[in-house]
Amino acid sequence: MENPVVAGGRPLTATDGRVHVLYVDTAATAPESLRDADGVHEIRTCGSVEAALAALETERVDCVVSEYTLPDRDGLDFLREVRDRWSGLPFVLVTGDGDEALASEAIGAGATDYLSKDNVGALGERVVSAVTDAAEQGEILGRMTDAFFAVDTDWRFTYVNEEGLSILCEAIGEELSAAELLGRSIWDELPPLVGTQFYDAYHRAMDDQEPVSFEAHYDPLSTWFAVRAYPSPTGLSVYFRDVTERKAREEEMAERDRVLREVYRIIADKDRDFEEKVDELLGLGREVLDTDCAALSSISDDSYVFDIVHDPSGQITSGDVIPLSATNCERAVVDEETLVLGDVAAEAPELTDRAGYTEMGTSCYLGTPVWVDGEIDGTFCFFDTEPRTDSFTDWEVTLIDLMGNWVSYERERERHAAQLTRERNRLDDFASLVSHDLRNPLTVAMGRLDIIREGYDGDPDHVDTVEASLERMDALIEDLLVLSRSGKQSVEPEPHVLRSVATAAWEATGTDDATLHVVDGDTTLYGDTVSTQQLFENLLRNAVEHGGADVTVEVGALSDGFYVADDGPGIPPEDRGQVFDSGYTTSDDGTGFGLRIVRGIVDAHGWAIDVSEGQGGGARFEVTGVRTE
Numbered sequence: 083m084e085n086p087v088v089a090g091g092r093p094l095t096a097t098d099g100r101v102h103v104l105y106v107d108t109a110a111t112a113p114e115s116l117r118d119a120d121g122v123h124e125i126r127t128c129g130s131v132e133a134a135l136a137a138l139e140t141e142r143v144d145c146v147v148s149e150y151t152l153p154d155r156d157g158l159d160f161l162r163e164v165r166d167r168w169s170g171l172p173f174v175l176v177t178g179d180g181d182e183a184l185a186s187e188a189i190g191a192g193a194t195d196y197l198s199k200d201n202v203g204a205l206g207e208r209v210v211s212a213v214t215d216a217a218e219q220g221e222i223l224g225r226m227t228d229a230f231f232a233v234d235t236d237w238r239f240t241y242v243n244e245e246g247l248s249i250l251c252e253a254i255g256e257e258l259s260a261a262e263l264l265g266r267s268i269w270d271e272l273p274p275l276v277g278t279q280f281y282d283a284y285h286r287a288m289d290d291q292e293p294v295s296f297e298a299h300y301d302p303l304s305t306w307f308a309v310r311a312y313p314s315p316t317g318l319s320v321y322f323r324d325v326t327e328r329k330a331r332e333e334e335m336a337e338r339d340r341v342l343r344e345v346y347r348i349i350a351d352k353d354r355d356f357e358e359k360v361d362e363l364l365g366l367g368r369e370v371l372d373t374d375c376a377a378l379s380s381i382s383d384d385s386y387v388f389d390i391v392h393d394p395s396g397q398i399t400s401g402d403v404i405p406l407s408a409t410n411c412e413r414a415v416v417d418e419e420t421l422v423l424g425d426v427a428a429e430a431p432e433l434t435d436r437a438g439y440t441e442m443g444t445s446c447y448l449g450t451p452v453w454v455d456g457e458i459d460g461t462f463c464f465f466d467t468e469p470r471t472d473s474f475t476d477w478e479v480t481l482i483d484l485m486g487n488w489v490s491y492e493r494e495r496e497r498h499a500a501q502l503t504r505e506r507n508r509l510d511d512f513a514s515l516v517s518h519d520l521r522n523p524l525t526v527a528m529g530r531l532d533i534i535r536e537g538y539d540g541d542p543d544h545v546d547t548v549e550a551s552l553e554r555m556d557a558l559i560e561d562l563l564v565l566s567r568s569g570k571q572s573v574e575p576e577p578h579v580l581r582s583v584a585t586a587a588w589e590a591t592g593t594d595d596a597t598l599h600v601v602d603g604d605t606t607l608y609g610d611t612v613s614t615q616q617l618f619e620n621l622l623r624n625a626v627e628h629g630g631a632d633v634t635v636e637v638g639a640l641s642d643g644f645y646v647a648d649d650g651p652g653i654p655p656e657d658r659g660q661v662f663d664s665g666y667t668t669s670d671d672g673t674g675f676g677l678r679i680v681r682g683i684v685d686a687h688g689w690a691i692d693v694s695e696g697q698g699g700g701a702r703f704e705v706t707g708v709r710t711e
Contacts, residue, residue, distance in 0.1 A: 101122045107129070112125045120206075130154045131154050131155050131163070148174070150184070170240060177198055195208050254271050274302050288318055290313075297329075307322045307324060364377070371478055375398070376463065418458065425469035446466050447463065448478065448479065454494045455494060462486040527552055580600065580639055598637065599636045605711070610687070620677065636648070640704065645703060652699055
């Protein structure tokens with residue numbers, strides 16, 4: 083921007099269509115073209131620069147027309163002085179020759195127009211055009227939504243639009259008209275600007291003659307401004323606007339981001355237990371909502387139990403129990419939704435007769451129900467003895483809902499974990515019962531059966547039947563022990579060659595007439611040593627039990643696992659979804675736990691298992707998700 087786009091320090095009255103011209107020349111009369119020009123209302127003539135400057139101080143002038151050759155100084159010196167004092171006033175320089183160098187110097191000094199006396203016939207038209215253009219520029223600046231002002235090289239105001247005047251007057255602390263402000267120094271009128279980013283940026287722009295853009299806070303007005311400043315040899319043009327609301331929104335979003343990051347840090351901390359995390363969330367919520375008190379409660383019948391409490395007054399402590407009907411939380415429980423009350427007395431006067439208001443002084447409240455297994459288990463709430471002057475925001479309500487949802491999830495998860503622990507303890511007790519209280523008598527019975535067989539002279543089938551029953555009981559006990567321990571097994575994957583693990587499992591099944599065929603047996607798979615061997619034994623035993631003593635079983639590698647298939651009768655499609663259930667079997671000799679154990683081992687490894695029909699019509703089990711090489 084070469085020159086400040088301003089109308090100057092003098093008000094533009096030429097918009098009424100009546101142009102007042104100051105003609106400066108030793109000649110007594112102005113050229114005829116200027117006198118006859120449409121729109122030129124009055125021409126005042128002066129014979130010297132000093133007389134012209136005096137006239138400019140006191141009279142209305144819309145345009146200066148000056149000869150280059152004057153008695154007390156030349157037209158360029160006159161132009162420079164006018165520009166120093168009235169930077170936007172139209173100025174037309176007339177010279178007696180067509181020196182292009184002089185024309186260039188005049189334009190560089192800020193002349194609005196330049197012409198030689200040879201072209202003086204166009205003077206009137208050029209003057210009216212210069213004044214009209216300046217007036218239009220002033221109107222544009224006046225209509226701008228951005229505030230605007232201009233200063234000269236001495237930092238004196240030379241122009242200000244309506245919006246700029248309003249802000250500057252507020253900052254100055256004085257109601258001024260534009261005419262009263264013009265000519266005053268910006269640093270004298272606004273001393274708090276000195277030494278600020280505004281001061282430094284404006285001086286840098288003037289010194290370097292480069293535009294600057296920045297955002298800065300003006301402390302006396304508590305306002306943020308976005309500023310663009312454009313320098314020129316004659317001064318500085320400054321556009322600025324109030325961006326306080328945008329800055330506030332940006333700061334609000336940054337604060338929300340900080341809070342969400344803090345919430346994530348708290349709930350993701352593996353070194354803290356549930357109670358410690360809730361305690362931190364309550365503290366964070368109090369900070370964000372600016373409330374003194376907060377609590378996580380649980381509800382037992384008609385009682386309200388304070389589980390974790392923040393109350394600086396000490397009136398409420400963890401473990402306190404009060405009737406649910408005495409609290410605002412009852413409303414949240416009954417309505418099954420978050421309760422938001424910035425001012426309890428004003429927004430819910432029906433709650434002011436409760437102890438929560440009359441005794442505890444709860445005057446504002448924000449709380450959300452805590453859900454466990456589809457039922458309300460308690461509340462996660464924040465409250466204070468002072469009502470809020472403004473309502474809780476949607477963001478604040480959403481934040482507490484988010485925290486409450488996490489609390490609900492964790493409380494439900496902990497309850498399920500406790501229930502699972504109890505079940506595992508009962509399973510341990512059962513395993514102990516099976517292992518000692520049942521197996522020991524079974525061992526005694528098997529020993530006594532051998533004695534009976536030696537001295538028994540009756541039908542041997544009776545003894546064989548008893549022996550088969552005892553062996554079946556022993557197999558059941560063994561499978562039950564494996565099943566009870568499979569849920570607690572530690573999986574430590576080790577490399578195993580497919581052929582080796584399949585062959586070892588086959589030998590353990592004791593199948594003399596059946597046939598094993600291994601495909602891609604050199605494939606290495608990774609799995610826990612003990613449980614992987616157990617898995618293969620159960621799958622192979624299942625194939626023999628259901629496929630017959632002479633069944634052929636094939637074990638082979640997959641890209642991400644392995645399969646076990648047989649040529650037996652197979653499994654009907656309608657039964658395939660049940661084969662992994664405990665107790666399911668189609669064999670008279672089966673326990674119904676073998677494939678359930680397989681499923682447990684697969685799940686413990688994070689693998690997957692599927693059953694389908696093999697190529698030979700038998701059953702095919704595919705285990706996938708296995709690391710193989």
